[in-house]
Amino acid sequence: MTAAPPVESPCTGPAAPLGAGAQGDAGRPWPAQRALLNHLRPQRRRMAAGVILGLVGSVMGLAQPLAAKRVVDDMGRGAPAAGPVVVLSLLVVAGAVLAGLGHYVLQHSAETIVCTARRRLTDRLLRLRVPVVESAEPGDLIARVTSDTTLLRQTAPQAVSAAVTGTLVTAATVVMMGLLDAVLLGVTLAVTAFVGVAVAVVAPRIGRATRHTQEAVGCIGAALERVLGAFRTVKASGAERREAEALHRAAERARRTGIRAAAWEAVSATTSAVVVQVSFLAVLGVGGARVASGATDASTLVAFLLYLFALAPRIGQLAEGVGQLQVGSAAAARIAQVEQLETEKEDQAEAPGGGGPGREESVRSPLSVSFDRVSFAYRPGLPRVHRHVSFAVPARGLTAFVGPSGAGKTTVFSLIERFYEQDSGRVLLDGEDIRQWPLTRLRASIGYVEQDVPVLAGTLRDNLTLGTPDPGAAELARVLRLSRLDLLAERLPEGLDTDVGHRGSRLSGGERQRVAIARALLRRPGLLLLDEATSQLDAANEAALRDTITETARHTTVLVIAHRLSTVTTADRIVVMEAGRVRAVGTHAELMTRDALYRDLASTQLLGR
Numbered sequence: 001m002t003a004a005p006p007v008e009s010p011c012t013g014p015a016a017p018l019g020a021g022a023q024g025d026a027g028r029p030w031p032a033q034r035a036l037l038n039h040l041r042p043q044r045r046r047m048a049a050g051v052i053l054g055l056v057g058s059v060m061g062l063a064q065p066l067a068a069k070r071v072v073d074d075m076g077r078g079a080p081a082a083g084p085v086v087v088l089s090l091l092v093v094a095g096a097v098l099a100g101l102g103h104y105v106l107q108h109s110a111e112t113i114v115c116t117a118r119r120r121l122t123d124r125l126l127r128l129r130v131p132v133v134e135s136a137e138p139g140d141l142i143a144r145v146t147s148d149t150t151l152l153r154q155t156a157p158q159a160v161s162a163a164v165t166g167t168l169v170t171a172a173t174v175v176m177m178g179l180l181d182a183v184l185l186g187v188t189l190a191v192t193a194f195v196g197v198a199v200a201v202v203a204p205r206i207g208r209a210t211r212h213t214q215e216a217v218g219c220i221g222a223a224l225e226r227v228l229g230a231f232r233t234v235k236a237s238g239a240e241r242r243e244a245e246a247l248h249r250a251a252e253r254a255r256r257t258g259i260r261a262a263a264w265e266a267v268s269a270t271t272s273a274v275v276v277q278v279s280f281l282a283v284l285g286v287g288g289a290r291v292a293s294g295a296t297d298a299s300t301l302v303a304f305l306l307y308l309f310a311l312a313p314r315i316g317q318l319a320e321g322v323g324q325l326q327v328g329s330a331a332a333a334r335i336a337q338v339e340q341l342e343t344e345k346e347d348q349a350e351a352p353g354g355g356g357p358g359r360e361e362s363v364r365s366p367l368s369v370s371f372d373r374v375s376f377a378y379r380p381g382l383p384r385v386h387r388h389v390s391f392a393v394p395a396r397g398l399t400a401f402v403g404p405s406g407a408g409k410t411t412v413f414s415l416i417e418r419f420y421e422q423d424s425g426r427v428l429l430d431g432e433d434i435r436q437w438p439l440t441r442l443r444a445s446i447g448y449v450e451q452d453v454p455v456l457a458g459t460l461r462d463n464l465t466l467g468t469p470d471p472g473a474a475e476l477a478r479v480l481r482l483s484r485l486d487l488l489a490e491r492l493p494e495g496l497d498t499d500v501g502h503r504g505s506r507l508s509g510g511e512r513q514r515v516a517i518a519r520a521l522l523r524r525p526g527l528l529l530l531d532e533a534t535s536q537l538d539a540a541n542e543a544a545l546r547d548t549i550t551e552t553a554r555h556t557t558v559l560v561i562a563h564r565l566s567t568v569t570t571a572d573r574i575v576v577m578e579a580g581r582v583r584a585v586g587t588h589a590e591l592m593t594r595d596a597l598y599r600d601l602a603s604t605q606l607l608g609r
């Protein structure tokens with residue numbers, strides 16, 4: 001087992017492993033910025049088109065002061081100014097249209113970048129290893145897919161455009177100003193150098209503050225998921241206020257770090273505004289003196305001042321663009337952390353000789369199962385949950401696992417499903433090590449009803465056909481009958497298309513269990529795993545389902561975990577587990593004579609047989 005070491009979670013202390021895997025880039029400089037570039041690269045052509053359109057619009061803006069100078073000169077000479085006025089008007093309109101078009105093209109690429117990032121992230125999330133997801137905060141993962149990707153849209157293409165356009169236009173403006181009056185340019189540059197210093201100091205701080213804000217947003221998601229995932233329990237425990245306080249704390253942290261980022265952005269904006277004002281006054285003073293002394297003429301000063309006016313927003317835009325790139329980089333770094341979490345490796349399962357025909361094709365014929373000296377701990381450093389567990393179950397028949405709580409029964413199923421990898425020993429399915437089975441084929445061949453019987457939001461039909469998208473009406477009707485859901489389906493207002501609510505909250509516990517059993521039966525699996533699958537059923541339904549399971553066991557292999565021995569006394573074999581070991585295997589009658597723990601379990605459950 002290769003578990004990621006836990007890393008200090010910003011929400012709950014040492015829990016979430018996010019960031020643990022994000023070491024891939026650690027040795028190389030600017031990892032966050034490179035993560036951002038990875039998102040932008042596929043859209044580089046469209047972004048370049050947007051930037052060029054914006055640039056052409058800006059160049060037209062650049063030509064406007066010259067056209068204005070010409071208008072002033074012509075009017076001063078008493079010459080007709082109609083031509084220059086028309087040119088000036090055209091420049092104004094065309095410049096605005098091209099700038100608008102450039103903005104649209106950039107937004108288009110921004111939406112594509114965000115959509116691609118979201119699709120990649122969701123694909124990645126669904127392929128994560130079970131232990132990775134179980135040790136992460138779901139709310140934080142959701143925040144990374146939703147809020148961090150949104151930040152990419154808000155910042156990336158606009159910021160790149162602002163930085164590129166700002167740099168080029170600033171450079172061109174500076175050249176034009178130099179051509180008009182080198183002395184005045186010297187004055188301007190001396191003052192505006194302060195903006196560069198301010199940006200260098202402020203930009204990394206904006207990035208840091210943004211990362212902390214996004215972490216806090218992730219914590220809000222985690223806290224919300226915790227409350228909404230157990231809403232009734234929170235209410236029944238009267239814990240609303242306590243939980244609200246946790247949410248408020250996370251919100252407050254997001255507010256504080258957001259304000260810190262805003263403060264640094266304000267420092268940057270104020271510096272550039274003050275610098276622009278000061279440079280304007282300095283140019284006005286020095287320029288006025290130069291006009292008075294005849295070193296330059298009034299129209300040159302007017303044109304220079306117009307360039308300075310044009311330069312002012314560019315300087316601000318440049319500073320803002322650099323700040324926004326920091327924001328985008330912080331978001332990209334958080335997204336990259338998810339992309340570096342460990343996923344299930346399908347290729348591992350395709351080792352030579354593995355799995356027989358068809359990677360995804362399920363096996364419907366009954367499968368034998370055996371454990372051969374399996375040892376396992378959930379994480380390095382934790383006590384072992386299985387210690388040399390061995391048993392063999394032939395194809396077909398009903399096998400029950402019993403034993404005290406925590407004995408390791410559910411872990412048997414988790415290892416068969418390869419949610420976890422054993423540390424040593426072998427798990428064999430149909431005589432073959434399950435590591436040789438393609439993962440999709442392995443899971444497609446197994447029907448698994450979990451202890452917590454998860455029912456997903458959506459309709460009853462969605463839930464039933466989750467693993468069998470198109471079962472056919474007759475098969476669906478058969479399984480509904482077998483799982484005693486046919487009457488429920490008739491009773492519901494929209495039949496199978498009735499919405500069952502978040503986590504099946506509109507169904508009873510017993511109905512949820514029957515949905516989970518029906519879902520597993522529909523797959524016609526070669527191996528059926530039922531973990532406490534009938535614990536919430538009433539006596540009539542339980543007896544009926546027990547008959548169904550016994551009948552199913554005639555043509556497939558069925559393993560059940562049962563707390564109530566009364567439900568499994570007729571099983572073909574019973575495996576007794578205790579503290580991670582197999583104590584005994586036999587029929588009910590054999591175990592009653594042979595195994596003291598089994599006898600104890602039987603007597604406490606008043607079987608007395």
Ligand SMILES: Nc1ncnc2c1ncn2[C@@H]1O[C@H](COP(=O)(O)OP(=O)(O)OP(=O)(O)O)[C@@H](O)[C@H]1O
Pocket residue numbers: 134378379385403404405406407408409410411412451
């Ligand atoms: N995801 C996990 N991470 C760490 N420890 C776990 C995890 N799941 C189970 N354990 C621990 O492993 C041990 C065996 O758990 P398992 O669920 O297999 O027991 P069980 O026999 O099925 O118990 P029960 O009858 O109560 O369901 C328990 O001590 C449990 O606390």
